[in-house]
Amino acid sequence: MHRAESRDNMLVKSYLLLPMILSAFERDSAILSTHLRTPAPYLEVLGTAAAVATIDLRDVRSEMRRRGIKVYEQNRLNTGIEARFICRGYHERMLLLNDIVASQAAIHMRRYLGLDISSFKSYEEQYQIK
Template identity: 75%
Template sequence: MQRAGSTENILVKSYVLLPLILSAFERDAGLISTHLRTPAPYLDMLNAAASAATGDLRDIRHEMRRLGVKVYDQQRLKTGIEAKFICRGYHDRMLLLYDMIAAQAAIHMRRYLGMDISAFKSYEEQYWIKPGAGEGEGD
């Protein structure tokens, strides 16, 4: 048997991060709807971004099942979020620091909102990202 490799670690990292991003989109939609006079265009954009993130999370869950990876516990600690998971029979853990979560979530959110994230080098290699996902037509 083999312990978790980089692909499995990327999947677990994204599995932990994406629900946080979905919560942020939902929270922001609530704020926008109550504080702006014309919230509809902004809410449409947030809903499209949340839909894309939900699709990615579904794909990540499918890939985790295919590879035999299961996150069985997540805990919020003082320094970050600890995820405990099983990969091919081995128990493993990952700690995502809050500073890293905030920075990576901001990049993810930009991508889902259709913004250019090319300035963030090797981002696609660190997270389960489909090239071109979330980008507009003709980019």
């Protein structure tokens, strides 16, 4: 049985997370613009973060095409997000639990907003995977 490489899985994970991050930035921009007296600086920061995330999503899609990866089904479950994808001709499945989605999205959002994320360990560091 073929298993997608870790780089392939990271691309699919990014492909699933980035649209949610962009939606969160859009939602937060709408809320800030109506509830703050001087929203312009905050909206500018969110706009810049969203622009960088959009570029990253474009790059992820391009790399997925180059590597022969295509997500053909996404389902929102009570426990998380399930994705089915083809990786170089083999069908694969990925399940991202809600807790993982929330924590990973929060870390990515902090990075896009220019905040320090050095205190967050990577998955490999956290579980001592080599």
